[in-house]
Amino acid sequence: MKVKDIMTSDVCVVDPNQSIAEAAKRMVELDVGLLPVGENDRLVGMISDRDIALRAVAVGKGAETKVRDVMTRDVKYVYEDREVEEAAESLAQQQLRRMPVLDRSKRLVGIISLADIAMDRDVGLSGAALRGISQPGGAHCQSDRAA
Structure with a gap:
């Protein structure tokens, strides 16, 4: 089965010149934590709620950033x-939960996520990908493997 057969194709794209407040508002409206950033019909980046928290809020940048x-x-x-x-x-190798999908002209056509894979494929495939991205670590890790 091809990625295009299971991806989410109705994707909201934000402009790189929009404010992070506008991007965050769209995330809330859509109940997502990640949005593609597009300019001139091309994918130029991705912005996540984590990007906003760590690269803006945590360092004192304002909502108009x-x-x-x-x-x-x-x-x-x-x-x-x-x-x-x-x-x-x-997804597993890059430790990602979702990834943009491009056509061969490198235009954004959708997003594929672990949820898309889990809904349309056997549990083993999405489970393997989830194990790949869910490596223990960080200050809050309680696993013996992280030590």
């Missing part, structure tokens, strides 16, 4: 004509 100033520019993506198994492997 531009999306381009806090977005992630090095975006990992998958092509729509790739196999779902390849997308799941890529």
Whole structure:
């Protein structure tokens, strides 16, 4: 099965010149934590609630800060004509829960997530991807493996 067969294709895109307040408001409206950033019909980045918290709020930047100033520019993506198994492997390797989907002209056509994979594929595939991204670590980790 191809990525285009299970991806979410109705994706809201924010402009890099919008404020982070506008981006955050869209995230709330859509109940998402990540939005693609597009300019001139091209994907130029991604902005997450975490980007806003760590790259803006935590360092004293205001709500009018531009999306381009806090977005992630090095975006990992998958092509729509790739196999779902390849997308799941890529999510696991990159430790991501979701990834933009591009056509061969590198235009954004959707987003694929672990939820998309879990809804349309066997649990083993999404479970393997989830294990790949859910590595223990950090200050709040209580696992013996993180020590």
